[in-house]
Amino acid sequence: MKLTPEQIATIEKQTDALPIPEDNEANTALVDIFGDNTYYADQNGLCVLEPTVVDDGTQNLVEVIQIAEWANDAKDELQPIDPQQTGAILSLVDLPADK
Known part of the structure; x- marks a missing residue:
């Protein structure tokens, strides 16, 4: 799933995770x-986000899916794997701040 800049910001607020930049050479290889x-x-x-719906019908959610694992301890080479659900569910919309 390709995220919009707004969705990327929302995911960052929830996880502090930043995506691999689109202008990074690694990203070009990953897209290929x-x-x-x-x-x-x-x-x-390596993970991607895929749309999901939970039992209560809540929408605008994504699940973190791992698609590759590190091939060595240096973590400088990836090895593709069968996609695996991680169980992590995130919202693509900003949640209201507590008042």
Whole structure:
């Protein structure tokens, strides 16, 4: 899933995670391999966000899906894996601030 700048900002507020910049050479290679998505790298590997709906019908949610894992301890090479749900669910809309 390709996120808008607003959605990226909303995800950052929830997780402090920043995507791999679109102008990064690695992003170009990732698009060639995995398609046009917004990519996040973490301690486990490479993740994308995919739309999901929870049991109560809440919408505008995404689930973090891991699509590659680090191939070595230096974490400088990725190895594709079958997509795995991480169980992390995030909102694509800003939640109202507590008053």
